[in-house]
Amino acid sequence: METFAAAAPQLSAASTHGSPSVSCDSPGTPLLSATTDGRLAQPPAPSSVPAACLACRSKHLKCDGSTPCSRCLSSNTYCEYVASRRGYKGPRRNTAHNPNKRHASSSPPSYVGSAESYTVPMPVLLGQPSASPLAPPCAGSFNTAGMVLQEQSPISYATPSPLNIPLYRSPFASGMDANALALTTALAPDMPSAPTLADRCFEAFYHFFHPGHPFVLPQEFFLRMVKDGSAPNLNVVMAAMRYIGCLYVDGGVTLQNYRDEALRLCYLPSTPKDGFLIQALLILIIGLDGEANQPKARELLADCERLALEIDLNKREFAAMHGRGKPVLEESWRRTWWDLYVCDGMIAGVHRVTKFLLFPIHADVGLPCEEHEYHSGRIPQPAYMEDFEDQAFSGDDREFSSFAYRIAAIRVLGRFMYMPPIMFASDDGINRVEALLSNWRMHLPDSKRDDLSKNCQLDEMMFQAHFIVHACTIMLHQPHSQLDTTPTQAVNSCAAHRPAPSGDMFNAHTRHTITAACEISRMLTQAVPILQHTHFFTCVVTLSSIVHLSKWALYMVVDDCGADSEDDLRQQIRLNIGGLSRMSRVWKGAAVAWQQVRGVAQEIYRGKKAQEITPTFWVGFTQEQMLTSISADEEIMGEFGVNQAGALGGPTQG
Structure with a gap:
């Protein structure tokens, strides 16, 4: 059976432009060669390198210039290069930039080419297993699967998971120049862009507000419906949600803009008069009441109650007719009616100005389920208010939500x-x-x-x-x-x-x-x-x-x-x-x-x-x-x- 061995690539001192010299097409110059008696010949002595890593430099030891070097590999230490500024006197004036000339402030040379043509070596972490410094693969090169490097066991040949470990240091903290910064950027994974204010308001709505008034669809299901575009009126609910979330994230003048936009969308003649509009109005009512704008909140409450009765939100069949065959949406409609009912009572009770107008209204809407069932989408068969009130006499010992x-x-x-x-x-x-x-x-x-x-x-x-x-x-x-x-x-x-x-x-x-x-x-x-x-x-x-x-x-x-x-x-x-x-x-x-x-x-x-x-x-x-x-x-x-x-x-x- 054929046995392959490889070693870390060496930087050639004979390279004119400071680039690594790696021979990929010459089979006569192997990295490791065998002698006539079957023993592996020792590799040639490493030539001088343009820069040494920090670990070797601090110990005044010779560094082979690899990334990571062999000494850091053997000792499982962090291998990091910092560009030398020896002899640097600042940029020269009136001189044309020579892209082929390596200045003293340059970082260790790096490979330039397509990301698909080679694998960039990962830096070695302090106290973590060493990663393999792979050279650019040659055309028709051998398969490196299962390849084991010197002084390294097969178990340690694994790239550390980047989920919880900081792999990269700040390029500005270590004085990296533009070339090193470009290498760090190439090594770093794609970072998500900073969330916008609208995104932060949306998240704040679900984190702070939704637990207290959980009638809007859970976040996962809401985003799914927004994505498939099956409910065009969700943009009205989204506008109201951003207004409430803006109260928590300090949106400044944006708060008034979000509030005005939500009110405008709710009262557009083209806005469908459906359950989603009820949800948007209810969110606005709660927010305006909390902002001490009680007259406006009462005005919207009267409109919301009238609209809810017009579309028969208080009837049992509404959830099934408008649930689109989705149990979680049917549950959302039931919760919308009951949260409107509860908020009407709260506003009447704490302010003692309005009457609990929905209290005498007949409603046979099913009772909501537990919160964990709602968020998971596993909605049970709903119970009803008569079941709750007759529990002591019917012998039903179920536990209601x-x-x-x-x-x-x-x-x-x-x-x-x-x-x-x-x-x-x-x-x-x-x-x-x-x-x-x-x-x-x-x-x-x-x-x-x-x-x-x-x-x-x-x-x-x-x-x-x-x-x-x-x-x-x-x-x-x-x-x-x-x-x-x-x-x-x-x-x-x-x-x-x-x-x-x-x-x-x-x-x-x-x-x-x-x-x-x-x-x-x-x-x-x-x-x-x-x-x-x-x-x-x-x-x-x-x-x-x-x-x-x-x-x-x-x-x-x-x-x-x-x-x-x-x-x-x-x-x-x-x-x-x-x-x-x-x-x-x-x-x-x-x-x-x-x-x-x-x-x-x-x-x-x-x-x-x-x-x-x-x-x-x-x-x-x-x-x-x-x-x-x-x-x-x-x-x-x-x-x-x-x-x-x-x-x-x-x-x-x-």
Whole structure:
């Protein structure tokens, strides 16, 4: 059997132009020759080379000029050449450029030719297996498959994977000239171009916004439909998505351009009145409401609801008729109706200006599936609202999706909003709504009692369901509690102030109100990015802050949580202010609420400090309790001052 051996190509000193001299057509000059007794003859001594690698140069050793050299191959060290600048005096003037002349600043010579005619050697990494320095293949040369180089085992003959290892150093950091830079460019893989602002906005939409309102097609399926061009109205949805994404990536003046373009496309006479237009309008409604442009959001909401009923989006057969035989698209239509339903209820609940118009509308649309099923495209047979409500009596022990519990929570809020006005604390209407809220909580399966999924990821649908129930509890019980809301009348960014009488006979309502407010504050402690929550959480945190501030404004805190209850209350207020501050980086409505809540907290604090001047205030306090209280007051006031100084420039986008 024939045996082949090869060695690294040597740079010939006799080359006139500094190019490597490799003989490919002369069989009489082999790289390795055999003697008459069968032994391999030693290769000739290497001639002088124009440059040495850094490793050999630092050890003052002779380098053979290969890439990589034999010494670096044997020691598995990084082989790198840096052009020598010995004798370089700068470019000469008035001299014609000679392309065949090698200057002192040139890098080691490299092969020039078609990329298909040879393989460029890969640089050797420190601590990685050596790569083979292949010479340009000769015409009719032998096959190099399975070829093993000297001092190298077959296992180590592998090019390191470039996925997680930086193969190339910066050419500017090592002082490479134009020739070396060209070689580095030839070696480097094709790098993708930097994403445009529109691409970044599109990605931000799916990363930040879509988890909170997952009615648009999952990203993979959406891009697939855009590519095949089967839905021409997707450009309207794309325009709305870029507008929302621009809120997160700080598009500057581009934000207004994206918003105007999305609105223009939605109201073009040529735009088809279909489900995709509903999706685009719903995205715009949520964004405009978060930007504190509530009148425009309500205007679009009325148009969106009217259009949804015109095209029968609330009917069961709509998904099948317009799903084009794609289960994931049918699921998207079901989600579009229910998210419009939920957002209508949220806007009515947190702003208390509109009526939950879709609540009395008959809808037999199937309930959405779980989020992981939607994103994977494995859509199960949908259940329906009657299945959910009759579960306790039918004996069906199935577990419904988190989206279904979110819908059930907003339906409780709708029942409360459509009740006649409750004038007295003993009204039976309060007991009926409280029974609905208690039933919702008690019939939750164990997997839905937390805001995290089974793999400890945020379950945004259950997160929203829980804060809807807590907000409904506050709206039900706060007007009949002993918490006077007069000190917080300046907090009106989400809803106008509604005076609530105070008295000593409504302690049960006070307990419900305080408990719900504390649960909302606790939701801020979840180890999840707060900007991935829906912006409606802003108004829920503001509602919780009103309760905390009303309680703090009392002369004595009405709670039996122990001696440290006031300190705990102040920490809750700080937690809410921090959450609003965080959300204000994206949402203007959160920035307004943040400033109002912080301002009321400062006023209450100053009033309490004025009370402390009187000696009677400290009756019953030990010296340690006095020092602790003063220290805590100074800390919280200092934080308010820092927040106020940081807010002078307005909220930053993030």
